Amino acid sequence: MSPVQLRPDRVTQEMLNYARKLGDGLAKLSKMGPIEAGVTPKQLVYQEDKLSLYRYRSPTKSGSRNPIPVIIVYALVNRPYMADLQENRSMVRGLLGAGLDVYLIDWGYPDRADRFLTLDDYINGYLDRCVDVVRHRHDLNAINLLGICQGGAFSLCYAAMHPKKIKNLITMVTPVDFRTDDNLLSRWVQEIDVDLAVDTLGNIPGELLNWTFLTLKPFRLMSQKYIDTVDVLDDEKAAKNFMRMEKWIFDSPDQAGEAFREFVKFFFQQNGLVRDLINLGGRDVRLRNIKMPVLNIYAKQDHLVPPAASTALRRLVGSRDYSELEFAGGHIGIYVSGKAQQQVPPSIGDWLDRRS
Amino acid sequence: MDLFQRLLSQGNSFFAFGDTFAHAFEAAKPDADASEILNGALEIIKQSFEPEKMRDAANTVGGLWTFPLESWQRTANLLGDSAIKPLPNASLSDALGVFQQPLERVLSTPGLGYNRESQEQLQQYAKLKLHYQKASQAYSAAFADMGKRSIERLQDHIKQRTTKGESLITSARQLYDLWIDSSEEVYGEFVIGEEFVQLHGKLTNTLMALKQHEGRMLDDYLEFLNLPSRGEIDTLHRRFRDSRRETKTLQAQLNAVVERFKALQKALRRMEKQNKSEKAKKSRKNAGRKAKPKSGRKSHS
Structure with missing residues (x-):
């Protein structure tokens, strides 16, 4: 007997049901109004060009338990509100709950005037000044740094160049070895003439990066996701969650041209973190100079940053206090899934408490 | 949409x-x-x-x-x-x-x-x-x-x-x-x-x-x-960015100098205070010596 038993009447009925759900869902979406993201109250503490440094307010009156504040360094691609998407899906809220004093850098949306910003400007400039602001506010010599994805790579560079200013370093879904066999994104980037692209476009449009990310898994991300969504659109809460995520996915800032050129060349094409080839503003980036405690968190099913790309850090850092935390999920699930809320922020809080 | x-x-x-x-x-x-x-x-x-x-x-x-x-x-x-x-x-x-x-x-x-x-x-x-x-x-x-x-x-x-x-x-x-x-x-x-x-x-x-x-x-x-062409605007942006970078570097250097100056001032004040207190100590000691009649000196009046 064939394992496929389709009856035309049932298939027709299935299609009719789907069409009805799609119609109802679209009607509901059109009435939904604006979708808000970024939910935890925060205070602007420093601003420079398009960058903003925020400090989050603790939901409890007792405030933070840990005296050393932590700065979250997010990637330049996509927006940092992913770390604070909604009440029950907020890594920021989890970290505050774990007794941490949380700051976050929002890099903003670069425009043509920012086209000549370099990685040196971002890391030894903006990031360094944010670290100094927080150090002075708390009268501390060193603070904690939590880098996410590309922000993790920036944090590694920063910690290697300014080790005295960082007490503990946490990296999340951070690529270190960009030339592992399973790194599809890196494979594609090898043949891209990044000089030609930056010289032509100036800044790299967010849409171009988005297209690249979506084509890593096009059928799940461009098709199945939308077919599945139709099933949940009658549930307002689920529909809002979907819309919030959709807003984030397509909210992709353009990339400052020079910084993009350098990131692609130094990290993707030369694999400079592993091969000690990166020099920013006259300073060598050597991961062995990272001697402070390091917690490296990676996602087991990460299709953007494969685990092997992250765990390469183990053999490269100079720290004797290196720990890893494996999260059983993907690159996005690590911020927003229910499982992540229960596991990741409390683990970071515990790890930092033991080292503060 | x-x-x-x-x-x-x-x-x-x-x-x-x-x-x-x-x-x-x-x-x-x-x-x-x-x-x-x-x-x-x-x-x-x-x-x-x-x-x-x-x-x-x-x-x-x-x-x-x-x-x-x-x-x-x-x-x-x-x-x-x-x-x-x-x-x-x-x-x-x-x-x-x-x-x-x-x-x-x-x-x-x-x-x-x-x-x-x-x-x-x-x-x-x-x-x-x-x-x-x-x-x-x-x-x-x-x-x-x-x-x-x-x-x-x-x-x-x-x-x-x-x-x-x-x-x-x-x-x-x-x-x-x-x-x-x-x-x-x-x-x-x-x-x-x-x-x-x-x-x-x-x-x-x-x-x-x-x-x-x-x-x-x-x-x-x-x-x-x-x-104005794209190339000309790029030149302006590049110059602007270079100037801004230099300003930030100079500002950082100035801040470092100010910090050092403040630290030196602090150290100087501490030294001055220390000096003063040592001087005061010394003068108190001297005053004490003057006020105390010297033993063994006889009056010839």
Whole structure:
């Protein structure tokens, strides 16, 4: 007997049901109004060009338990509100709950005037000044740094160049070895003439990066996701969650041209973190100079940053206090899934408490 | 609006998929073998991956595999007007292959006369368009080929289901999901390989080369009109950024000097305080000595 038993009447009925759900869902979406993201109250503490440094307010009156504040360094691609998407899906809220004093850098949306910003400007400039602001506010010599994805790579560079200013370093879904066999994104980037692209476009449009990310898994991300969504659109809460995520996915800032050129060349094409080839503003980036405690968190099913790309850090850092935390999920699930809320922020809080 | 479009187009693709099977089973004779009907329907979908059908907007059944291409097209359009749509039919596409070389030779003819520079610029523009068109056709062809293979993989999965004794597929949705799994498998295997890496690189690089040439032509025109060109604005931005970097460096150095100065002032004050207290101590000691009559000195009065 064939394992496929389709009856035309049932298939027709299935299609009719789907069409009805799609119609109802679209009607509901059109009435939904604006979708808000970024939910935890925060205070602007420093601003420079398009960058903003925020400090989050603790939901409890007792405030933070840990005296050393932590700065979250997010990637330049996509927006940092992913770390604070909604009440029950907020890594920021989890970290505050774990007794941490949380700051976050929002890099903003670069425009043509920012086209000549370099990685040196971002890391030894903006990031360094944010670290100094927080150090002075708390009268501390060193603070904690939590880098996410590309922000993790920036944090590694920063910690290697300014080790005295960082007490503990946490990296999340951070690529270190960009030339592992399973790194599809890196494979594609090898043949891209990044000089030609930056010289032509100036800044790299967010849409171009988005297209690249979506084509890593096009059928799940461009098709199945939308077919599945139709099933949940009658549930307002689920529909809002979907819309919030959709807003984030397509909210992709353009990339400052020079910084993009350098990131692609130094990290993707030369694999400079592993091969000690990166020099920013006259300073060598050597991961062995990272001697402070390091917690490296990676996602087991990460299709953007494969685990092997992250765990390469183990053999490269100079720290004797290196720990890893494996999260059983993907690159996005690590911020927003229910499982992540229960596991990741409390683990970071515990790890930092033991080292503060 | 974009989201609505995505939901609708995915819905269309799913409908067309379901419709193909509903029709196939409906049209079959009552005693027909279900596997044969299924394979017949899958063959119809496979045919939709023929190059001329891939470019047909009305072809929704193979839509699953045209979405990545459409997505590229949208992205390329956002990068400027130069993005070229794939040629509308196979014969034109084939013609492009046949005439590419002679066309390139014609376009390489040296320019002569007063307008030779603009003639050469236009020839170069046409050449770059051809290069992008060729890369775009090759990229689409790879997708058409993968699309066909995704159907073969789906057929394999269905066969394996029989041998493994897994549960029956009784809905179009289950079958569609299995096709998505098969498609991701086939795609994942191909796109990690060197062939696709080259195709992907050429697609992007040829578009960038075309855009760059367009930009140069536009800059020349702007200069002709005595208007600021992209190149001039870039120079300004670069100088502005360099100045800003220098200012920040100087500011940081100044801050460091101020901090040092403050530390020195603090140390100086501490030293002064220490000095003062030592002096005071000393003078108190001296005063004490003066006030105390010296023992052993006799009065001669």
